[in-house]
Amino acid sequence: MLRQLSLKYNIFTSIALTKTESNSAGLLANTSYALKDNLVTRDTPTTCSSKILANYVSPFDSTVSKLLTQEGSQLIGKTNMDEFGMGNSSLNSHFGPTLNPLYEQKSDIVDLEEREFWIGGERLNEEITFKRPYTDNYLHRKYLVPKVRSDYKIDPQMRIVGGSSGGSAAAVAADLVDYAIGTDTGGSVRLPSCYTSIFGFKPSYGRISRWGLIPYAQSLDTIGIMSKNINLVRKVFGILDKHDSADPTSVSQENRIYDDKVDSQIKIGIPTEMSLEGMENDVKEKWRKLLKQLQKLPEFELFLISVPSLSKSLPAYYTLVTSEASSNLARYDGIRYGYRTGEYTNLEPEFAKTRSEGFGPEVKRRIILGSYSLSSYGYNSHFMNATKVRSKLIQEFNSVFKEPHMLTKDHNPDGVDFILCPTATSLPPLVSQYQKVTPVESYMNDILTVPFSLAGLPVLSIPLGRSIGFQLAGQLGHDYKVLKLAQMIDELHIR
Missing domain, CATH: 3.90.1300.10 (Amidase signature (AS) domain)
Known part of the structure; x- marks a missing residue:
C-alpha cells in the first residue's frame, strides 16, 4: 500500500x-x-x-x-x-x-x-x-x-x-x-x-x-x-x-505554560475581518452550521471581535518572509555542500550558475522579492512598515484575549478565551486550475492562516467535512488550552 x-x-x-x-x-x-x-x-x-x-x-x-x-x-x-x-x-x-x-x-x-x-x-x-x-x-x-x-x-x-x-x-x-x-x-x-x-x-x-x-x-x-x-x-x-x-528561539522552561483548564463558560471571538465575501458556498454553509451548533450549547458564548490589522497581514507577511528567505538562502553557493554546476563562464560565475540551476522558479521569485525589501530603498518603505504592522497585530490580539501573553503578560480581563475562523476560503482548487493562477493569486490562499503566524499564536485546524476545516486559536503560550478545547469540540462530532 x-x-x-x-x-x-x-x-x-x-x-x-x-x-x-x-x-x-x-x-x-x-x-x-x-x-x-x-x-x-x-x-x-x-x-x-x-x-x-x-x-x-x-x-x-x-x-x-x-x-x-x-x-x-x-x-x-x-x-x-x-x-x-x-x-x-x-x-x-x-x-x-x-x-x-x-x-x-x-x-x-x-x-x-x-x-x-x-x-x-x-x-x-x-x-x-x-x-x-x-x-x-x-x-x-x-x-x-x-x-x-x-x-x-x-x-x-x-x-x-x-x-x-x-x-x-x-x-x-x-x-x-x-x-x-x-x-x-x-x-x-x-x-x-x-x-x-x-x-x-x-x-x-x-x-x-x-x-x-x-x-x-x-x-x-x-x-x-x-x-x-x-x-x-x-x-x-x-x-x-x-x-x-x-x-536560541526556544522558550525558556520558566515561561512555559502547561495549564489546560478551560472555563465552564467559554468565550469565543469571531473576527469580523475574517468574514470574507469571496468565501465559497460550501465553506459558508459548514461555517454557519458550526456557529449555530455552538450557540445552542450553554457552555459557549460567541462574540464578534475586531482585529483591524488583519487586513494588512498578508502583504506584511510576504514582505517579512521573503526578506528572511533571501538572507537564509544565500548559503547555497555550491561550494560548501549541495549541488554544484559543471559549467560556468567568467560572465556567469560558478555560484551564480549553481543557484540559477539549483533553485526552482518560486524560490527565485521570493529571493528577488526579499532582496528588494532589504535594499536601501525597500528597507524603510517596505520591511520596516511590515515590521510595524506585525507589532500592531500582536498588540491587537493582546487586546482581545483574556489570558495573558506568555512573555509580556499583556491581556484584556474582559476579553475572549479563543478565536474561531475558517482555515481556507474555498475547497482545494483543481490542479489544472491552480496551475493557471498568477503567483499573487496563489498567495491569497494564505489570507486566513498568516495572521496567527505573524503573532506566533497556537492554532489548530479542525476538520469540518471533506476538505473543509476551521481554525481554533489561543493566546501565545496557552497551547494546552487550545488542544483541550479541540478535544471537547471533536467529541461533539460536528461534521
Whole structure:
C-alpha cells in the first residue's frame, strides 16, 4: 500500500528501507510517523525538495527526530513539500507534485528508485570505503526516492493537497502513518490539514525546538503536528514541548505554560475581518452550521471581535518572509555542500550558475522579492512598515484575549478565551486550475492562516467535512488550552 500510493500521489522524497532501532517501552512505541523533508536526519537524506540539496545527508539529527526516536516512534520516510517551504500547493517540488489522496488518481506519476549511502564513510565500490575524519565505523542505509515520469497525467478532478507540508498531510490522510511532522511559516501545516480533513496543530512560536530545521524564515518557522487523532496530536506535542539550549528561539522552561483548564463558560471571538465575501458556498454553509451548533450549547458564548490589522497581514507577511528567505538562502553557493554546476563562464560565475540551476522558479521569485525589501530603498518603505504592522497585530490580539501573553503578560480581563475562523476560503482548487493562477493569486490562499503566524499564536485546524476545516486559536503560550478545547469540540462530532 505504501509503494502503491507513493507512485500515484508522490507523498515521499525518500522512504526508509533500513529500519532503525526504537524504544519498545517509549510513550510512542508501536507508532509510525513521517517527517517533512526540511528537518535533518542522519539515516535519510534531507533535500527540502530542491535540486540544490538533492543528495544531501546531514551529519546530525534534528531535536524533533531525536525525541520521537527516543520514545519509540518509527520514521517511515521524509515527505515531499514545496521547495524550501515556499508555496501553498506542494506542486513546487524538484521531485514532482504531491497530490491530494482524498481524490482519485488513476495512473502513477512517479517511479521509485532504490539508493543507498553509508553513515560515517564514503563508499567508492564493493571493496573500498573512505572513512570520514574522526569516525571509526559506518552504517549502511537503503532508501527509495521518486523519479517523475516524463509522460505522467494528473486526473482532471484531482485537487491540490495544499502546502508547503503537503506530503506530511497526504501521508496521514492516506493512513500510511499515525502522525506526521510538518512546519508552519504562514499556514503550511494548517492549510494542507484542512484540504485533507485531518487535524493540524501549529504550536506557539518557540515551544518546539527548531534545532535541525533548515530555515525559511526564522522569526516565523514553527514545527507542527498532523494526525487524524487529536489525542495523538496532544501526546506528541507533550513529548516535543521541551526547552532546547541548542535553539536560541526556544522558550525558556520558566515561561512555559502547561495549564489546560478551560472555563465552564467559554468565550469565543469571531473576527469580523475574517468574514470574507469571496468565501465559497460550501465553506459558508459548514461555517454557519458550526456557529449555530455552538450557540445552542450553554457552555459557549460567541462574540464578534475586531482585529483591524488583519487586513494588512498578508502583504506584511510576504514582505517579512521573503526578506528572511533571501538572507537564509544565500548559503547555497555550491561550494560548501549541495549541488554544484559543471559549467560556468567568467560572465556567469560558478555560484551564480549553481543557484540559477539549483533553485526552482518560486524560490527565485521570493529571493528577488526579499532582496528588494532589504535594499536601501525597500528597507524603510517596505520591511520596516511590515515590521510595524506585525507589532500592531500582536498588540491587537493582546487586546482581545483574556489570558495573558506568555512573555509580556499583556491581556484584556474582559476579553475572549479563543478565536474561531475558517482555515481556507474555498475547497482545494483543481490542479489544472491552480496551475493557471498568477503567483499573487496563489498567495491569497494564505489570507486566513498568516495572521496567527505573524503573532506566533497556537492554532489548530479542525476538520469540518471533506476538505473543509476551521481554525481554533489561543493566546501565545496557552497551547494546552487550545488542544483541550479541540478535544471537547471533536467529541461533539460536528461534521
